[in-house]
Amino acid sequence: MGDALHLRVLLVEDDEDNRELMAEVLESAGCAVTTAATGAAGLEALRAGPVDVVVTDIGMPGMGGLELARAAKQIAPETPVVVVTGWAEREDIARARGKEVDLVLVKPVDPDGLLGAVREAAHLPPEP
Structure with a gap:
């Protein structure tokens, strides 16, 4: 693991185990993570x-x-x-890509994939 990622990440995941695991991965990389269990709670956190x-x-x-x-x-x-998502080829996801959605990460998510996606979304260079 290289430099710490000093990013503020909002993580919205309804599955408690997945949410805790993903938050732990992001926090261990230096991110400040706000978690939400529902879309509505995530929206409130963003506001x-x-x-x-x-x-x-x-x-x-x-x-x-x-x-x-x-x-x-x-x-x-x-x-x-x-x-x-577990459904990479869904049409609604394909349509949203580039508009509302910047990156699609397919489950199962591994720590490197999650960190790589967050780095890419934040326009940070990939880890060497």
Whole structure:
């Protein structure tokens, strides 16, 4: 692991185990992580203060990840959104890519993949 990632990351994931694991990976890399278990809670966190990257699961009850991504871009158009999904080829994800969605990360997510996606979304150079 190289330099610490001094990024503010909003992590929205309804599965508690996944949320804790992903937050731990990001925090161990130096990120300041705000977590939310629902899309609505994630939106509130985004309204409460700026973040550098939003990472959200697609499949959540209530407000899903794509709906959250759309709303996030209205609040903070410059903030990159990474969506995590088990369905890489879904049409709605393909349509959202480049508009509401900056990067798609396919499950299962490994630590290097998560950190690489956050680095890329934040326009940081890849780790050597």
